[in-house]
Amino acid sequence: MALLLYRLGRFSYRHRWLVISLWLAVMVAVGGAAAAFHGTMSNNFQIPGTETQQVADKLKKELPAASGGSAGIVFEAGDGPFSQAAKDAVSAALTRLETLPDVQSTVDPFATQTQLEQAAAELAAGEQQAAAGRQQLEQPAAELAAGKAQIAAAEQQMAAAGMPPAAIEAQLGQQKAALAAGQEQLDAGTKDLDAGAAQLALAQRQLDASQGLRLVSEDGTAAIAQVQFKTSINGLAPEVRQQVQDIAGEVSAAGVTAYASKEITEDISELFGISEILGIAIAALVLIVMLGTLIAAGLPLLMALVGVAVGVGGTFALSGAVDMSSISPMLALMLGLAVGIDYSLFIVNRHRGQVLAGMDPEESVALATGTSGNAVLFAGLTVIIALAALVIPGLPFLAVMGLSAAATVAVAVVVALTLTPAVLSVIGSKLISKRAWAKAAKHNAQPGHESEDRARDERRSSHGWGGLVTRHPVVALLAGVALLGIIALPAGQLRLALPDGGSEPVDSQAYKSYEVTARSFGEGTTGPIVVVGDLPAGLTEAEAQAKQLDVADALRSVDNVSAAVPVALSTDRRTAVFQVIPAEGPASASTVQVVSDLRGNKTEIADATGVSIGLTGQTAGNVDVSAKLGDALPPYLAIVVGLSLILLLLVFRSIVVPLLATGGFLLSLAAAFGAVVAVYQWGWLGAVFDVPNPGAVLSFLPIILIGVLFGLAMDYQVFIASGMRESYMHGESAKHAVRSGFSHAAAVVAAAAIIMVSVFAGFIFSHLTMVRPLGFAMAFGVLVDAFVVRMTIVPAVMYLLGEKAWWLPRWLDRILPDVDVEGAKLRTTGAGSDAANVEPVEAAAR
Template sequence: MALWLYRLGRFSARRAWLVIAAWAIIMGLVGGAAALFMGPMSNDFKLPGTETQQMADKLQAGIPEASGGSGTVVFSTTDGTKFTPAQETAISAALKDVTSVPGVTGVVDPFATTKTITDANAAVTAGQAELDANKAKLDAAKTTLDASAQQIEAGQAQIDAGKAELEKQKAQAAQIPAGTPMADAAAAQLAAAQAQIDASQAQLDQGKAQLAAGQKQYDDGQAQLTAGQEKLTNSKRMLEATSGIKFVSNNGEAAIAQVQFKDAMNAVTPETRQEVQDVLNKASDSGLKVSFSKEITEDVSQIFGAAEVVGVAVAAAVLLIMLGTFVAAGLPLLMAVVGVGIGVGGTMALTSVIEMSSISPMLALMLGLAVGIDYSLFIVNRHRQQMLDGMDVRESIARASGTSGNAVTFAGLTVVIALAALSVTGLPFLAVLGLAAAATVAVSVLVALTLTPALLSLIGTRLVSKKAWARNAEAQKKHDAETAGMSVTERAAADEEKDVAKSRKGWGGFVTKHSVVTLIVSVVALVVIAIPAASLRLALPDGGSEPVDSSAYQAYTLTSENFGAGMTGPIMVVASLPAGLSEEQANTLNLDVLDTLREVPNVVAAAPVAMSPDRQTALYQIIPSEGPASESTVQVVHDLRDEGPKVKSEYDVTIGLTGQTAANVDVSEKLGAALPPYLAIVVGLSLILLILVFRSILVPVLATAGFLLSLVAAFGGVVAVYQWGWLGGIFDVANPGAVLSFLPIILIGVLFGLAMDYQVFIASGMREAYAHGQSAKQAVRTGFKHAAPVVTAAAIIMISVFSGFIFSHLTMVRPLGFALAFGVLIDAFVVRMTIVPAAMHLLGKSAWWLPKWLDKILPDVDVEGAKLANLTVPDDASELDEKAKSAL
C-alpha cells in the first residue's frame, strides 16, 4: 500500500496540471449539477412501516385536506393590555389575506373560532331552555291527556253500566206479552234509553279520537324532545371535549392562530414560508407582536452561517502558527474546500430525487472541513519536515504520500466505514445522512492523496518560510559541527541518542514515566465526566430549543404560558369507524371514543377535528399537559396506543397515532433500538481493519476501549449542558430539554472514525519506530514525539471547526457540534495522547503481539512505510510514473 501511494504521489507531483485540471472539471460538473438539480430539504423524519406513517397515509386517503402541514402564529399585545377591537380586526384581516398565499389552504382565526364557541355555548343554553319549556308544555299536555283519559274511562264505565242495565231491562220487557200497552210502553222506553246510550257512546268515541290525536301529538313532541335532547347532549359533549383548547388567552393579551398548508411541511418552500410571515407581519402595525412557530420559520436551505466561518478562521490561525506561511496554511484549507465542495455539492444535487434532512449536508460539511484540513495537514507536515531534512521536493512529496498518505487512507477508511454503517439502522433519513458524509470523507481522502501532492509540487520550496529555512540551516550547521569526524554509523547513533533523549522530555516523557498514575487519573476523570450520561433522554427538538431571540422560541414560550405547553405539540389520532353510520351516530361514536381517550393521564383535551365524507375515517386532536419533548408526553403517546384494544372491543373503532409528536417518539425509540447493533458492526469492522493496519491484537482493543471512554464522557458533557442546563448561558441553551434523538448514533459513528484517525497517526509513529529497531517502550516515546505536534494541531483544528457549529443558525446541529468538539477534545488529548501512550508503555513488547497463524494470513499493508526506507529512486522515474498512471 505504501509503495502504491508513493507512486501515486510521485505521479501527481510530476503531472500536477493534469491532476489539477481533472479536479477542476469534477468540481465544475458537481457544481453545475447542484445548481440545476438541487431540491428542497426537510426535517420530516419519516419511518416507513411504522404506525405513524401508516396513519398519515390513511389520513391522506380519507381526509386529504387535513393531511397537509400546519404551523401556528401567536399574536400578542406589545403593551401587555387586552386586544382592542381594532387589533382583533387587524388580526382577522391579516389571516384572511394569508389564505391568498399559494400553498395555504386555510386558517383558524382565533377570534372567529372563539366567537363560534361562545355562540355555541349560548345556543346550547338557549336550546336547553327551549327544551325545558317544551318539556314543561308536554308535561302539562300529558296531565291533560291523563285527565281526559280518566274522564273517558269513567264515561265508558257509565255507558257500559247503562248498557248492562238496558240489557237487563230488555230481558224483563221480553216477558211482557206483546201487543199490550205495557209492552209498547216498555219498548218505547227501551228505545229511548238505547238512543241515549248510543249518543253517549258516539260522544265518548269522539273524545277517544281526540285523546288519540292528542296522544299522537304528545308522542311526536316527546320524540322531538328526545332527539333534541340527544343532539343537545352531543353539543354539550362536543363543547366539553374542546373546553381545554383555547385560542384567546384568559387575560386577553395573546391569541393563537393556525395556518394550514396544502403540502406537508417538508415540501413547503422557503419562499412560501417567508410570504406567510410577510403577510401576517402587517398586523404588527396595529401595536401587535407576531411570533411564528418553528414549522413556519424553519429555513433549511442555508447550510453555512457566520458561526461556522469563525470555526474555520480559528483553524486557519492554527495552521498558520504551525506551518509558518500563508501558502502552507492555505493549502489544507483549500483542500478541505475542494473536498467539501465536491462532497456537499454532490449531496445537494441529489436532493431533488432523494428526500434529505437538513442535517445531512450539514454533517457532510462539518466532517468534510475537519478531515479535509487534517488529512492534507498530515501529508503537508511530513513533506515539510522531509524538505527541511534535505530531501528532494518531488521525492519528499512521494514519500509523504507513501507514509502519511498511508495513514490518511486507513484513517479515512475507518471514518467511511463508521458513517456508511448508519445504513444498517433501518432509518432512511439516517442512511442518507451517513452515506452523504461518508462520500464527502472519501472525496477528502482522494483530494489529499492526489491534489495535495500536485499543488505541493507547484509550490516547491516556498512551502517553508525563509526564516524557517534559515533556522534549519543554522541547526544543520551546528549539527555538522557537533558530529564532525564521526562516521556515518556513529553520526546515526548520535542522532538517535539525541532523539531518544528529547523523547523523554515533554508530555510524552511525563506520561510514560508515570504510566500507572497517569492511566488511573485519566480513566477516573473520564468516568466522573461520564456520570450525567446515565440520565440521557432522547427526543427531537421543538421550538423551546430555538435561540431565545428567535420568533420560534417566542411563539413556543407565549403558547406555553398562555395556552399550556401541550398546545405546542398536539397528538393526532386517526380513527377507523364502522360502515353505514348516520352523521349523528358517527358524531356520538366519536365522542364516546374521545371520552375514553380523555381519561388517559396527562391529557387535558381530546377533540374531534375532521371526518371523511363516508364517515369511516375520523381525526382527533389530543392535547397533552406538557410539551412534545417532555417525558410525560412520551408516556401519553404510549398510553393512547395502549387504549387501542379497549376502544376496538367497546366501540368497534380502530385508532392509530400520527403527527409530529408521535413521529418524534417513534424516531427516538427506533434509534435507541438501533444503537447496540450499529455499535457492534462499527466496532467489529474497525477492529478488523486496525488489526490489519497495526498487526496487533492489543493495540486495536486498547484503541476501542479508549473510544468507549471518550464516547460516554462526551455523552456526559452533552447531558450536562443541553439536558441539565449547566453553562447554558455560555452555550446559548435557554430551555434545557431532551437530547437530539439521533445524536448518539451519529456521535458513535463520527467520533469512532475520528478517534481511529488519531489512533492511526499516533500508533503508526510508534509502530514505525518499533519496526525500525527501537525497543517497544522507547518506540512509544519516539512515535509520540514525532506525531504529537501534528496530532495536537489536527485536534485543535477539528475542535475549532466543530465548535463553530455549536452556535449554528440550525439549532438541531448545535448539540451535535458540541458533542463532536467535546468528544474530539477528550479523545485526542486524554485518550490518544495520555491513556494510549501510558498503557502501551506498560504493555511494552506485548502491545505488538500477534498470533503466528494470524500473522501469516494477514496481508502486509505497510502502514508505517517500511518498504520505502530502502527504496532507490532512479533519476528518470518514468517507470514509476507509468505504474502510477495505471494505478490512477
C-alpha cells in the same frame, strides 16, 4: 500500500498542473451539477413502514384536504386584549394567506372561538328552553292524570249503580275522547322534548370534546391561527415560508405581533453562519502557529475547502433526486472541513520536517505521501466505514446522511493524497519561512549534529507529556479513566426526541411562538397528535357523528390528554380525523407516554366503539423515529466496531492495539453522551451554550456520534500508534518506542485535534438548532478522545504492556496481508532512505 502511495505522491509532484487542472475540472462539473439539479432540503425524518407513515399515506389517499402539513402562527396584542381593528387585521392577513398557491386553508382564531362560545351559549339557552318546556308540560300532564282519575271513578260509580256499559260509554265517551286528544298532544310534546334533549346531549358532547382547546387566550391577549398547506411542511420552499411570514407580519400596522412557528420559520437554505466561520478562523490560527507561514497554514485550509466543495456540492446535486434532510450537507460540511484540514496537515508537516533536514523536495513529497499519506488513507477508511454503516439501521434519511458524509471524507482523502503533493510542488520553498530556512541551514552545517539531534530527541521524548505519562503509567491510566467515568455519569439518563420550538434561540421567532403558545394555551398545543379512525361502513351522518364523539371520549380518557377534538370526516363517512392535545410539549416524556398509551388502547377503543385508530403527524412521527433509532444503536455499534477492528488489525498487526483503541473509544463516547445530557438535557452551562429550554437530546445524535467519533478516534489512534510501531519496527525496545513514537506524533496530533475541535465547536452556535448538540458532542468527544484517551491512556497502557502490546499469533501473522502503514518497504527499496530522524531538525528550525 506505502510504495504505491509513494509513487502517487511523486506522480502528483511531477505532473502538478495536470493534477490541479483535473481537480479544477471536477469542481466546475460538480458546481454546475449542484446549480442545475439541486432540490429542496427538508427535515422529513419519517420512516417507511412505521404506523405514522402508513396512516399518513392512507389519509392522503382518503382525505386529501386533511393530509397536508399544518403549522401555527401566534398573534399577540400589543397592549391589553385584541381590539376590533386588531382582530380585523388578523382575519385579513389569514384571508390573504389563503390566496397563496401552497396554502389549503386557514383557521381564523376569532371566528372559531366565537363559534365555540356561541355553541356553549346556545347549549345553555337550549337547556333552559328544554327545562321550561318540561315545566309547561307538567300542568297538562297533571290535568290529564286528574281527568283520567275522575273518569275512572265516575265509571266505577255508574257500574256500581247498575248502569249498562253502553250507557256508561255514551255518557263518558266525549270526555274520554277529549282526554285521548290531550294525551296525544302531551305525547307529541314529550317526543319533541326528548328529541331536543338528544340534540342537546349531542351538543354537550361536542362541547365537551372541545374543552381544553382554545384559539384565543382567556385574557384575550393572544390568538393562534392554523395554516393548512397542500403539501408537507418539509416540502415548502424557502420563498413560500418567507411569504407566509411576510403576510402574517403585516398585522404589525394594527399593533399586533405575529410569531410563526418553527415549522414555518426554519431556514435550511444556508449552511454557513458567523460561528462556523469563527471556528475555521481558529483552525487557521493554529495552523499559522504550527507551520510558521501563511502559505503553509493556508494549504490545509485550501485542501479542505476543495474537498468540501466537491463532496458537499455532489450532495446538493443529488438532492433533487433523493429526499435529503438539511443536516446531511451540514454533517458532510463539518466532517469535510475537519478531516480535510487534518489529513493535509499530516502530509504537509511531514514534508516540512524532511525538507528542513535537507531532503530533496520531490523525494520529500513522495515519502510524506507514502508514510503520513498511508496513515491518512487508513484513518480515512475507518471514518468512511463508520459513516457508510449508517445504512445498516434501514432508515432512509440516516442512510443518505451517512453516505453523503462518507463520500465527502473519501474526497478529502483523495485530495490529501493527490492535490496536496501537486500544490506543494507549485509552492516549493515558500512553504517555509526564511527564518526557518536559515536556522535549518545553520543547524545542518554543524559537524556532528546527527548525534546532537538524537540526544535532543531522546530528551524531548522523556521529558514531555509522553515522558510524564510513561513515568507514571498507572496514575495516568487511573486518572484518565476516572475523569471520563465521572463525566459519563449523566449518560444513564439520556432521553431522545426531535427538537421543538422551545429549543430554538430565545431571540428567534420560533422560540417566541413556542413561548407565547405554551404560556397562553398550554405546551401541548405546540405539538398536537393526529389520530385517524376507520369507521364502520353504512353509517348515517348522525351515527358517524356519534361514533366520532365516542372515540373522542375514549381518547380524552388517556392520562395527560387535555383535549381530543374531531376535526374532519370523509364524504363516505369511513375516515375520521381527531386532534389530540397533550398536556405538555411534543418533546416531553409525558407526550411520548401519551403516544404509547394511545397505541396501547387501540384494542380497547375498537371493542368499545367499533372504530380502529392509528396515529400520525409530526409528534407521533418524532416518537417513532426516536424509538427506531434507539433500537438501531446496538447492532450498528457492533457492526462498526467489528469492521474497524479488522481494519486496525491489518494496520497494526496486533491483537492488543485494536482492542485498546476500541475500549478507549467507548470511554470517549460515554463521556460525550454524559456531557451532552448535562448541557442540553439538564441545562448545565445553558447560558454559555445558549440552551434556554433544556429538553430531550436530538434523537439521531447518538448513532451519528458513534459513527463519527469512532472514525475520528481511530484517526488519532492510527497517527499515534503508527509512530510507536514505526519506532518499534526500526529496532527500538517496545517501551522506548512508546516514548519516541509519541514524541514524533504528539505535536501534530495535538494541533490536528485542536483544529477539529475548533471546526466542530463553530457549529455549537449554528443557526440550525438541530446541528448545535451534534457540533458540541463531536467537539467534546474529539477533545477528550485525543487528549485523554489517545495521548494519556493509550501510551500508559502501551508502556505497561511493553512487548505484549505487539503480540500477534503466528498463524494470524501469516494470513494477514502486510499493508505497511509505517512505510518499512520504502526503506527496503531505497525510497526515502535519507529521511531518518527529521523531527529534531524541524524543532531546531523553529
